[in-house]
Amino acid sequence: MRINDLRLFLLVVELGSFASAASSIGIPRASVSRRIGELEADLGTKLFTRTTRQLSLTPTGENYHQQLMEIIPRLESLNECVKNQRNMPTGTVKLGLVGxxxxxxxxxxxxxxxxxxLITIETHVSNLGYHDILNYGLDACIHIGSxxxxSFIARPLMRVSRKLYASPDxxxxxxxxxxxxxxxxxxLMIYRKQNGELEDSWKFNLGEYRVKSRVISNSSHYVxxxxxxxxxxxxxxELSVxxxxxxxxxxxxxxxxxxYVDDAWLVYPSRKGMTHAARLLIDSLIQEATKTPNVTLSQNS
Structure with missing residues (x-):
């Protein structure tokens, strides 16, 4: 039993005759009659009552028709969904992020x-940037600095700068x-870098300020x-706020x-052997980063 034969059955009922159905899809009337006969043989029952002047559904045929009117559209929708999923990219992409x-x-x-x-993203947060690509098997990472x-490919994303902020309250x-x-x-709150260096001197573009602070943290999240x-x-x-x-x-x-801190880069080993999902994410990040408001872009981007 083929779904096309079920569609043909619905068409015959809609148009009222084998001849009209055959004409509408451009096949011989005998082919329509044969395929409907094969469908009835598969089902083990008659769907139509045939006379020389009239074609009508049997009670079984009427019930079958009603059921198919609901089932066929759902089946076609399901088939289309499966086809779309087959054509959609899948997989897991591992992305390294700086804090x-x-x-x-x-x-x-x-x-x-x-x-x-259908794509899954796994993020790894670290301040080591591209050094973690091989350590953790990352597909790509965001790196700040030189x-x-x-051996890595680096695409400039944006200029990273820091400014002074406070809450409205x-x-x-x-x-x-x-x-x-x-x-x-x-x-004032100050930050201690991963290498232990204390940022107690803020070197602004318009002057330097020596910071006296009672709160020090090595976590940018905490600050x-x-x-x-x-x-x-x-x-x-700037990019964090x-x-x-x-x-x-x-x-x-x-x-x-x-x-001014440095430039942020999107770094990855190579496009050779890269999964389609990883390539899509890399291209998306590069494209979307340029649209982000309130972030100064690198002159090289």
């Missing part, structure tokens, strides 16, 4: 997953600084969370001052 990029890339990755529902291994309580000297009257909750003022990477600025959870402090 500052996790907030920015979250929305980008969610959009990607909506467009490719890249000394020329903190500013409402303690006031908005208007100069670097005013920072002496505020609660950002504390500032969001009104703990004071600190330097945060895009959404918070949009929602009004943070405000810029002394916006003309910034600390």
């Amino acid at each position: 500052e990029a996790d907030v920015l890339t979250h929305n980008l990755l969610q959009d990607f997953l909506k467009n490719y529902p 890249i000394k291994d020329n 903190y500013i409402a309580t303690y006031g908005m600084p208007t100069s670097l000297e005013d920072l002496n009257q505020h609660a 950002r969370h504390a500032i969001l909750n009104g703990a004071g003022i600190s330097l945060l990477a 895009v959404e918070h600025l949009r929602l009004g959870n943070l405000v810029e402090v002394l916006p003309e001052y910034e600390v």
